[in-house]
Amino acid sequence: MPVKRFLSLPVMAVISLMAFVYYITVFVLIEDWVGLQSSPGILNASFFTILAAFCLFSFLVCVLADPGHVPSSYLPDVEGREITDHANGKDSLEQKRCDKCFAYKPPRTHHCRVCRRCILKMDHHCMWINNCVGYWNYKAFFVLALYATIASIHSTAIYISFVLQKDWDSLKGRSLKIYYVPCGLILITLTVTLLTLLGWHIYLVLHNMTTIEYYEGKRAQWLARKSGQSYRHPFNIGAYKNITLVMLIGLDII
Numbered sequence: 001m002p003v004k005r006f007l008s009l010p011v012m013a014v015i016s017l018m019a020f021v022y023y024i025t026v027f028v029l030i031e032d033w034v035g036l037q038s039s040p041g042i043l044n045a046s047f048f049t050i051l052a053a054f055c056l057f058s059f060l061v062c063v064l065a066d067p068g069h070v071p072s073s074y075l076p077d078v079e080g081r082e083i084t085d086h087a088n089g090k091d092s093l094e095q096k097r098c099d100k101c102f103a104y105k106p107p108r109t110h111h112c113r114v115c116r117r118c119i120l121k122m123d124h125h126c127m128w129i130n131n132c133v134g135y136w137n138y139k140a141f142f143v144l145a146l147y148a149t150i151a152s153i154h155s156t157a158i159y160i161s162f163v164l165q166k167d168w169d170s171l172k173g174r175s176l177k178i179y180y181v182p183c184g185l186i187l188i189t190l191t192v193t194l195l196t197l198l199g200w201h202i203y204l205v206l207h208n209m210t211t212i213e214y215y216e217g218k219r220a221q222w223l224a225r226k227s228g229q230s231y232r233h234p235f236n237i238g239a240y241k242n243i244t245l246v247m248l249i250g251l252d253i254i
Helices: 002-006 009-033 039-064 086-095 138-165 174-206 211-226 239-247
Strands: 110-112 117-119 124-126 131-133
Touching: 002 009, 002 039, 009 039, 009 138, 009 174, 039 131, 039 138, 138 174, 138 239, 174 239
Parallel strands: none
Antiparallel strands: 110 117, 124 131
16 A cells, blocks of 8 residues: 555655744744745745645655556567577567566666565655655656755745844843754755755756666766777657656656
């Protein structure tokens, strides 16, 4: 059952972090900065709430969606091969068979040791969603990274504005001042982490490759250079077409 994926500490940690950042941003920073009843407060709180809702929905899709299973009826296309050489034909088929689950696998399919099955266009297994990122939920994962990055940048900008405008001399209690320090560290760390993640996946989308294919390509480049040849990722069809191809796959959540 996909719902059981929520019974995981990393998944619960992500949901708790979302709730914490939302509470801090809206009910502490915005309230103390401009007030939730003011026009800037309503505008910032509404914008951040929309981003938070998109993040939560994308996260739920990532957790619950099937990343892409290989149909049990799938057989590799062997048309056009030499049928007179039975041994070669058998070897070709065996190369397309997974050595873990013993099923035939389409191109760009990899076996996940955690899920214990082959995943179509597998990018990686993400413990934070307790699921693989693959063919059907990669768009949701990318959109989640995008919305979460925008939300964290917005929250950090509000925090900086709050710190610069706050009258710290009038604030009584050293412990209350220290409270804002870890909040700022969490927001800044989260923003840098998400920016790095988003930047990495933008690079992958522009080249129409997965994380696994990136590292496989590095090895292929090294082997090609060693033999005096050049290597080009076979699924790279140009930046615009790559973006269109990747973002058209999966649930329509944008």
